[in-house]
Amino acid sequence: AQKITQTQPGMFVQEKEAVTLDCTYDTSDQSYGLFWYKQPSSGEMIFLIYQGSYDEQNATEGRYSLNFQKARKSANLVISASQLGDSAMYFCAMREGAANFGNEKLTFGTGTRLTIIP
Amino acid sequence: NAGVTQTPKFQVLKTGQSMTLQCAQDMNHEYMSWYRQDPGMGLRLIHYSVGAGITDQGEVPNGYNVSRSTTEDFPLRLLSAAPSQTSVYFCASSYGLAVSYNEQFFGPGTRLTVL
Numbered sequence: 001a002q003k004i005t006q007t008q009p010g011m012f013v014q015e016k017e018a019v020t021l022d023c024t025y026d027t028s029d030q031s032y033g034l035f036w037y038k039q040p041s042s043g044e045m046i047f048l049i050y051q052g053s054y055d056e057q058n059a060t061e062g063r064y065s066l067n068f069q070k071a072r073k074s075a076n077l078v079i080s081a082s083q084l085g086d087s088a089m090y091f092c093a094m095r096e097g098a099a100n101f102g103n104e105k106l107t108f109g110t111g112t113r114l115t116i117i118p
Numbered sequence: 119n120a121g122v123t124q125t126p127k128f129q130v131l132k133t134g135q136s137m138t139l140q141c142a143q144d145m146n147h148e149y150m151s152w153y154r155q156d157p158g159m160g161l162r163l164i165h166y167s168v169g170a171g172i173t174d175q176g177e178v179p180n181g182y183n184v185s186r187s188t189t190e191d192f193p194l195r196l197l198s199a200a201p202s203q204t205s206v207y208f209c210a211s212s213y214g215l216a217v218s219y220n221e222q223f224f225g226p227g228t229r230l231t232v233l
Contacts, residue, residue: 004160035221035222037224043206043226043227044224044226044227045161045208045210045224045227047221047222047223050221091160091161093161105151105163105166105176106151106161106163106222107163108153108160108161108162109160110158110159110160111160
C-alpha cells in the first residue's frame with residue numbers, strides 16, 4: 001500500500017485564489033512527521049511546512065498552512081492568495097517514528113503539478 | 119554556509135561504466151541520505167547514513183554503494199551503470215538525535231543519463 005498518496009497529478013488555479021493540495025498517508029506509528037516540499041522547474045527541493053503527529057495546532061508558514069486531520073490521515077497543503085511563482089511540483093512526505101530519531105528517511109508522494117493562471 | 123553541494127550537475131555514462139556522485143554538507147549534520155527522482159514516482163530513498171561509519175539501505179539500494187568516512191561527505195557509487203539508473207539524484211542532510219524537529223536540506227541534484 002502506498003504510504004503517501006497524492007491523488008491530484010495536476011491542478012490549474014487562477015491567480016489570487018486559494019488552492020488545496022491533497023495528501024493522505026498511511027502509517028501504524030503513533031509518532032510521525034509530515035512535510036511539504038516545492039520543486040520549481042529549476043529542480044531544487046524547497047521545504048515549505050512541517051506538521052508533527054502530536055502537534056495540536058495546524059502548522060502555518062506565511063501563505064502556507066497544513067490542514068491536518070489525524071483521524072482521516074490527511075495532511076492537505078493550503079496556499080492562500082496564489083501567485084504566479086507558486087507554479088511548481090509539490091510533494092508531500094512523511095517521516096515515520098519520533099522526530100528525535102532523525103529525518104534521514106522520508107517517504108514521498110508522487111507529487112502534484114500546480115499551474116497558476118494569470 | 120554552502121549548505122548541501124552535489125557534483126557533477128550533469129553526467130552521461132555508457133552502460134557498464136562506474137562513477138561516483140559526490141555530496142558534501144557544511145552544516146555539521148549527522149544524517150545524510152540519497153534519493154532518486156523518476157518521472158511520476160516522486161523521490162525514493164536509495165541509502166542513508168546516521169553518522170560517520172554508519173550506513174543503511176533504503177527502498178531502492180540495488181546497484182549503488184555508499185560510504186561515510188567523514189561527517190561532511192556522503193558519496194554515492196554506481197558500480198556498473200544501467201539505463202534503469204537514468205534519473206535525477208538528490209542528496210539530503212538533516213540534524214540528528216539532538217534536535218527534535220528538523221527538515222531535510224536538499225542539494226541541487228545530479229541529472230544522470232545512462233546510454
